[in-house]
Structures are given as C-alpha cells and as structure tokens.
Amino acid sequence: MAPNPKVKAAFSAMKILGISEDKVKPVLKKLLKVYDKNWELIEEENYRALIDAIFDEDDNKVADQKRKSHSEEEEEEAQTQELQRPLKRLKRRNQENQSIASPDNSNLRIGEAALVQPKEEEEFYPPQAILNERNKGKRPISNDLNEKGNQSRPMVASGRPSREIRIREANVDSGTVHLPKQILPVSNQLTVKPKDEQFTDDRLLDEAPLAVIHPERSQNETSTGKQKLGGTNADAPTSLNVDGDNNGAGLQASETEKHKKCEVADVPMKFAANLEIASSSLGEVKLTISCNSTLGRSEFHMPSLDEVLKMMEDKCLRSYKILDPNFSVMKLMKDMCQCFVELGKDCNDSGDKTIDMGPVQDVLHIPVMEDACNVGNDTANLPVPSVTSDRCNESAQGIEEAISNGSARSTESTQLAQSEGTVPYRLIIPHCQATPGVQPTPLKGDDITNGEEIANISWINEINNRVPPSFRYTPQSLVYEGASVRFSLAHIDNGSCCPSCSVNCLSSTVPCACACANGGEFAYTVRGLVKESFLEECIAMTREPRRRSHFHCQDCPLVRSKGGAPQACNGHLKKKFIKECWRKCGCNRRCGNRVVQRGISCSLQVFMTSEGKGWGLRTLVDLPKGAFVCEYIGEILTINEVQKRNMNTMEGARKTYRIFLDSGWDAASLKDDEALCLDTTCYANVARFINHRCNDANLIEIPVEVESPKHHYYHLAFFTTRKVQALEELTWDYGIDFEGEDQSLNAFQCLCGSKICRDKKSSGISVHILQSCNI
Numbered sequence: 007m008a009p010n011p012k013v014k015a016a017f018s019a020m021k022i023l024g025i026s027e028d029k030v031k032p033v034l035k036k037l038l039k040v041y042d043k044n045w046e047l048i049e050e051e052n053y054r055a056l057i058d059a060i061f062d063e064d065d066n067k068v069a070d071q072k073r074k075s076h077s078e079e080e081e082e083e084a085q086t087q088e089l090q091r092p093l094k095r096l097k098r099r100n101q102e103n104q105s106i107a108s109p110d111n112s113n114l115r116i117g118e119a120a121l122v123q124p125k126e127e128e129e130f131y132p133p134q135a136i137l138n139e140r141n142k143g144k145r146p147i148s149n150d151l152n153e154k155g156n157q158s159r160p161m162v163a164s165g166r167p168s169r170e171i172r173i174r175e176a177n178v179d180s181g182t183v184h185l186p187k188q189i190l191p192v193s194n195q196l197t198v199k200p201k202d203e204q205f206t207d208d209r210l211l212d213e214a215p216l217a218v219i220h221p222e223r224s225q226n227e228t229s230t231g232k233q234k235l236g237g238t239n240a241d242a243p244t245s246l247n248v249d250g251d252n253n254g255a256g257l258q259a260s261e262t263e264k265h266k267k268c269e270v271a272d273v274p275m276k277f278a279a280n281l282e283i284a285s286s287s288l289g290e291v292k293l294t295i296s297c298n299s300t301l302g303r304s305e306f307h308m309p310s311l312d313e314v315l316k317m318m319e320d321k322c323l324r325s326y327k328i329l330d331p332n333f334s335v336m337k338l339m340k341d342m343c344q345c346f347v348e349l350g351k352d353c354n355d356s357g358d359k360t361i362d363m364g365p366v367q368d369v370l371h372i373p374v375m376e377d378a379c380n381v382g383n384d385t386a387n388l389p390v391p392s393v394t395s396d397r398c399n400e401s402a403q404g405i406e407e408a409i410s411n412g413s414a415r416s417t418e419s420t421q422l423a424q425s426e427g428t429v430p431y432r433l434i435i436p437h438c439q440a441t442p443g444v445q446p447t448p449l450k451g452d453d454i455t456n457g458e459e460i461a462n463i464s465w466i467n468e469i470n471n472r473v474p475p476s477f478r479y480t481p482q483s484l485v486y487e488g489a490s491v492r493f494s495l496a497h498i499d500n501g502s503c504c505p506s507c508s509v510n511c512l513s514s515t516v517p518c519a520c521a522c523a524n525g526g527e528f529a530y531t532v533r534g535l536v537k538e539s540f541l542e543e544c545i546a547m548t549r550e551p552r553r554r555s556h557f558h559c560q561d562c563p564l565v566r567s568k569g570g571a572p573q574a575c576n577g578h579l580k581k582k583f584i585k586e587c588w589r590k591c592g593c594n595r596r597c598g599n600r601v602v603q604r605g606i607s608c609s610l611q612v613f614m615t616s617e618g619k620g621w622g623l624r625t626l627v628d629l630p631k632g633a634f635v636c637e638y639i640g641e642i643l644t645i646n647e648v649q650k651r652n653m654n655t656m657e658g659a660r661k662t663y664r665i666f667l668d669s670g671w672d673a674a675s676l677k678d679d680e681a682l683c684l685d686t687t688c689y690a691n692v693a694r695f696i697n698h699r700c701n702d703a704n705l706i707e708i709p710v711e712v713e714s715p716k717h718h719y720y721h722l723a724f725f726t727t728r729k730v731q732a733l734e735e736l737t738w739d740y741g742i743d744f745e746g747e748d749q750s751l752n753a754f755q756c757l758c759g760s761k762i763c764r765d766k767k768s769s770g771i772s773v774h775i776l777q778s779c780n781i
C-alpha cells in the first residue's frame with residue numbers, strides 16, 4: 007500500500023529538523039490516536055504538536071531510564087506516591103468540580119492551580135488541553151500594536167524562550183536548518199503581524215506548556231469558602247473540609263486558649279497523609295500536610311522540605327505534564343492559601359493587609375495583619391505601610407502565636423532558615439477587610455503585567471494620586487523592524503552547547519561546554535543564585551575604576567550613526583557574560599544552568615517612591631545575594647531607528663528609556679542591523695521602574711547569552727548584589743557620569759540617597775532619559 011502522503015510529509019518536516027523517522031513514527035501514531043486522526047491539528051503550526059510530543063517523549067525516556075537503573079530510587083518513588091496522594095486528591099477534587107479549561111485561559115498562572123488532568127493510564131498528552139493551546143495559536147494576527155498611534159510598524163517577538171512563543175513554520179534555506187517561526191503571545195491586543203522576511207529566518211524553539219488546565223472555582227468551593235469565612239458570625243471558628251471523599255465527618259476541630267479565633271479542619275485521608283486547612287475569622291490560613299510515618303518503613307526519616315518539593319515538582323512536570331519550568335509546588339501552596347483568603351473575604355476592596363509568609367519551612371502559614379497598617383485618608387500624603395511598624399508587628403505576632411502555637415517563625419526562625427541555607431520569604435500582599443473608622447487605601451492595582459508574568463506584580467501609590475504610566479507590558483523583548491535578532495540551531499556549534507549532557511548540567515562532575523563558556527564552571531549555584539566569586543567579579547568590573555576596562559571599536563556603530571569620525575569611539579564597558587544552556591543542549595528545561603530564561607520568579611511590587619524619584623520597584627520577599635530578579639525587556643531597536651526616533655519630535659517629547667546592548671561590541675566591525683538598543687518607552691516589563699543608585703545599588707546587570715553565541719544580542723539580567731530585605735527598593739547603577747558628558751543628556755537630579763552619590767550638584771535639570779547611557 008502506498009504510504010499516506012500526510013505521514014510522508016510529517017516525516018519530511020521532521021527530517022528537516024534532524025529528527026529521524028524511527029523517532030517520529032511511534033509518537034505520530036500516538037498523536038493520531040489522541041487526535042482521532044485529525045491531521046489538521048497535527049499539521050498546524052508546522053507540526054508543532056508533533057515536535058512538542060517528540061521532545062516530551064525524549065524527556066520522559068531520559069527520566070524513565072534513570073528511574074529504571076536505580077531500583078532504590080524506585081522505592082523512594084513509591085514513597086513519594088504516598089506523599090503525593092493528598093495533592094493528587096486535592097487536584098482531582100478540583101477537577102471533579104470544574105469543567106476542562108476554557109480556551110480563554112491562555113496564561114499559565116500557577117495561582118490558578120494550573121494543574122493538568124493526569125491520564126495515568128496513558129503516557130500521552132490530554133488532547134483537550136492541547137486543543138486549548140492550539141486554539142490560542144489560531145487567534146488572528148494583526149498589526150494592532152498601536153496604543154497612541156505612533157508605533158505602527160510590525161514587530162516580531164524575540165529573545166527569551168518562553169511559554170508564549172509559538173512554533174510557526176519550518177523553513178529550509180540553502181545549507182541552513184531553520185527552526186520554526188515564533189509569534190508573540192496573543193493577549194491584551196498586543197498581537198503581532200509576522201514580517202515575512204523576518205520569519206523566513208531561523209527562530210527559536212518553543213518552550214510552551216502543551217497543556218494547562220485552569221480550574222475555575224466551582225460553585226461548591228466558592229460557596230463553602232465564603233459561607234464559612236465571610237458569614238455573618240465573623241468570629242465563629244471556621245473550617246473547611248478539603249477532602250473530596252466525603253470525609254467531612256472525620257473533621258476534628260481543635261480549639262485552645264491561644265486558638266480562640268482559629269480552627270483546624272483535620273481531614274484524615276485514606277492514605278498515608280492528612281491535609282489540614284486552618285483558618286480564623288482574622289483571615290489567617292494555615293495549610294498542613296502531615297504524613298503517617300507508621301505506614302512507612304521503620305527506617306523512615308523526615309526528608310527536608312526542599313527535597314520533598316523538588317521531588318514533587320519533578321513529579322508534576324513528569325506525571326502531570328505541567329511543562330512550565332517555573333512551576334513550583336511551594337507557589338502552588340501559597341496560592342492555595344491565597345485563594346482561601348480571597349474566597350473568605352466578603353467586603354469592599356478597601357484595605358491593604360500585610361501577610362507574612364514566614365520562612366520557607368512555614369510558608370503555608372499566612373497570618374494577616376490588622377488594619378493598623380492602613381491609616382489616613384489623604385492619598386497625597388499617606389505613610390508607607392511597613393511590616394516593621396509596631397502595631398503591625400504586635401498584631402502579626404499575636405496572630406502568629408495564636409496560629410502556630412510556638413512553631414518556628416519570626417526573626418529567629420528567619421535567621422535560622424538563613425543559616426540553614428534556605429530562603430526565607432516574607433510576602434506582603436494586598437488583602438481586603440473593611441474596618442469601621444479606617445479610611446480607604448492608597449491607589450493600587452493587582453497586576454501591572456496584565457497577566458503576562460507567571461506571578462502578579464502589584465502596584466501601589468501611597469504618596470500622591472498618580473497612577474502608573476501607560477506602556478505595554480511584555481515579558482519578552484520585541485524585535486523592531488530591521489534589527490538582526492535571529493536564532494538558529496545551525497549557528498550554534500558543538501563548542502557552544504552541550505548536546506551530550508542530560509537532565510541537569512550542574513550535577514555533572516565534568517564541566518560541559520556551557521560551563522567552559524562560563525570560564526570553566528557554571529555561573530549559578532544549585533539554588534539558582536549567581537556564584538559569589540562570579541558576582542563579585544562582575545561587581546568589581548563595574549564599580550571599581552581600576553578594574554574597569556573598555557572595548558574601543560575600530561568602527562563604532564554609535565559614532566557611525568552620528569556621522570562621527572572612525573576611531574572616535576569612547577569605549578564600551580567590558581562585562582562578564584553568563585552562558586545559559588538552551589535548546590541544543592542535552593539537559594532538560596529544569597537544568598540549573600537555565601535561570602534567566604525562566605523569567606521572573608520572585609514577588610515584586612511597583613510603588614511610588616517617597617523621595618521624588620517617581621515610581622520604583624521593590625521586592626516583597628527577602629532575596630539572597632546573587633538572586634535573579636528580572637530582565638531588562640523592551641523593544642530591540644537598531645541604532646539607526648534610535649536616531650530616527652530621536653528626531654521625531656513627538657517621541658522626543660516622551661520620556662525615553664534606552665540601553666545599548668554594547669557589552670559584546672568589539673574591534674570587529676558590527677553591521678548597522680547588529681548594533682542594538684533596548685527601548686522601554688512603549689513596550690517594557692517591570693524593569694522599566696528600577697531607579698538609579700550611584701555605586702552601591704542592590705542590583706547589577708549581567709549580560710546573559712541564551713539563544714545565540716553571537717553577542718550583539720543578549721539578555722540583560724538583574725541580579726542582587728547583596729541580601730535584599732522585603733520591601734527594600736531595588737536599584738541599579740545606570741552608569742551615568744553626572745559630572746561629565748552624560749550631564750546634558752542623561753541628567754536628572756540624583757536622589758538616590760547613596761553616601762557615595764556621584765551627583766554633586768544641588769539642583770539639576772530633570773531630563774528623563776537614559777539614552778546614550780552605555781552600560
């Protein structure tokens with residue numbers, strides 16, 4: 007019988023990507039079965055489903071092989087199954103009470119318990135969820151970028167491989183293997199028309215999660231939560247049965263002296279673990295999972311929370327097919343507590359509450375501070391609420407004592423956590439509770455990212471009545487017309503990737519090619535922090551004049567664009583690059599050498615500064631030294647485009663924030679389309695709010711190579727230079743020479759407050775630009 011032409015076409019398309027027929031065949035077979043032979047879905051977006059399924063299969067195989075070769079590990083696996091059941095059960099309960107995700111739920115939001123329906127009997131992917139993903143890709147692509155009518159040319163997405171990037175098409179060019187195209191996330195009207203000539207180029211591969219189910223709150227859940235927490239008898243103890251197996255009868259409510267307003271729903275499970283949710287009328291929520299060790303083996307030892315979380319996350323990624331590399335069980339738990347609090351509030355949104363998550367060991371415990379933090383009705387002159395305010399502290403402490411009854415918390419436990427090498431989290435989140443006599447809260451918003459980031463980033467203004475400036479939030483940089491940002495696996499030679507690695511490069515004893523590119527060892531620790539020595543080197547190269555050195559281009563694109571004489575280059579500060587693993591590497595998406603590409607994972611807030619610097623960015627959690635905070639994201643422009651925009655009077659009148667990507671410029675001549683700049687004026691992420699601080703800023707920007715060994719384009723990532731406490735403003739040194747030639751261009755009167763502030767003038771013209779600020 008003649009081979010099916012569709013099968014043949016699929017084989018050919020995969021062959022172009024270097025995937026053999028043998029590998030394709032079994033996966034295709036399964037896919038046909040799952041899709042009920044609907045070829046349209048398989049062929050769509052140039053066989054995206056097939057490509058993803060093949061990668062997925064590969065990942066599973068590696069994991070399976072590893073598992074099989076270690077029989078001991080199998081046993082541990084069995085134990086984990088036991089540990090995992092309560093969560094599975096919770097999940098099942100969610101799923102029973104809700105319909106499968108609607109196509110509108112396009113963002114992976116862990117806060118919405120983005121668990122994929124497990125198909126334990128079948129290794130393969132749930133077709134419904136894939137369909138949802140597919141449908142997103144089908145949304146119309148338009149050139150509707152224009153917010154104010156001054157940006158009408160098409161752009162394409164660049165850079166960071168992320169969940170939003172879609173594979174579009176595989177193209178063949180002479181001698182080059184082309185990767186499928188990508189398009190922008192389809193959200194918030196920011197849709198992008200692919201430019202043909204740019205899309206004929208190579209594009210990065212997709213890291214999109216194939217399947218995410220966003221459970222909607224079921225009627226049952228919502229009413230249960232509200233009834234219990236927000237009912238008329240506000241002081242009455244509250245409990246919630248979280249078991250899906252009608253074990254409510256087994257609910258044990260405990261009430262002690264200290265526990266006056268707090269009750270625990272202890273839900274015995276049939277298996278080895280119990281799940282408890284405790285809540286009080288004050289809005290505290292505590293989630294406890296306890297395991298029955300008697301069902302375990304006699305040699306049972308208590309694993310560390312980190313170990314359990316890691317194993318659980320691996321399991322979620324593997325078994326539940328959650329493909330978001332940022333997925334974190336801890337976050338899931340926090341979000342669950344958060345949902346509980348939110349479901350329980352039954353008032354107008356009129357109060358900010360401070361919620362202290364405590365150190366990581368106690369992260370599921372959320373005491374809510376009293377209204378003492380929300381004082382005053384004059385929005386032009388509101389005090390900044392602080393977790394260190396006495397009343398707040400007292401309140402938190404009281405609640406803390408009541409709830410945890412002496413469990414490890416507070417400063418000592420935070421210190422303990424730090425000394426033990428765990429990261430303590432103190433999370434301050436808005437909470438609503440109307441209290442008579444307390445005035446409305448400051449201006450605030452839940453999420454400045456419009457759902458574009460995995461975690462919400464709230465904003466708050468307690469100083470005046472300004473709201474944040476209008477700009478389009480984008481979690482990844484956008485390539486503006488003409489900028490040369492093209493990625494191709496064919497351009498990554500074997501010396502620039504580690505194809506023979508597997509799983510996690512950081513656990514290998516022999517440094518791989520990516521480690522070598524970082525100077526023989528990885529830049530990151532296993533905790534995902536930049537290593538002390540690497541970080542100190544980067545800091546010294548930026549801060550210490552004697553350690554600074556510059557590239558002097560023979561033919562500087564900046565000088566060229568201004569029509570200046572060759573040789574007139576002022577020099578570009580040399581920086582150390584971090585090289586992350588990427589698609590051509592053999593490791594998986596959770597490899598420890600992939601940090602920046604996973605995006606923002608800490609809790610941040612945009613706030614109005616009290617010193618007159620305008621908006622700023624702060625952390626809501628304590629951050630250890632070397633932690634990745636965010637990337638500088640914007641439009642990627644050519645220098646020529648920058649010049650054009652500068653000449654445009656309309657543009658000139660706007661505040662413009664630009665940074666040249668010149669850390670990789672060297673003596674070799676750069677073409678015009680390779681001299682690039684990041685412009686955050688119209689499209690940006692939260693980094694656009696980071697203010698400047700002279701010399702001793704708590705962030706440093708480090709260039710990071712992800713997709714391409716060519717350094718004319720790279721990611722610019724911010725890492726902490728020291729431990730940063732919750733609520734501290736995050737700052738970086740723009741590198742402005744306040745006394746020198748930047749004065750006229752970049753000067754604003756510096757209000758950084760640093761003892762070593764470089765701005766010696768007492769008054770300054772406030773020109774809001776960063777352009778020409780060569781970092």
Ligand SMILES: C[S@@+](CC[C@H](N)C(=O)[O-])C[C@H]1O[C@@H](n2cnc3c(N)ncnc32)[C@H](O)[C@@H]1O
Nearest residue numbers: 619620621694695696697698756757758774775
């Ligand atoms: C990238 S933006 C930072 C966000 C900005 N504050 C806002 O409200 O959008 C840079 C601008 O912030 C202000 N700024 C940043 N750091 C400052 C500082 N140390 N002192 C005074 N103003 C500062 C200046 O107006 C500067 O042009």
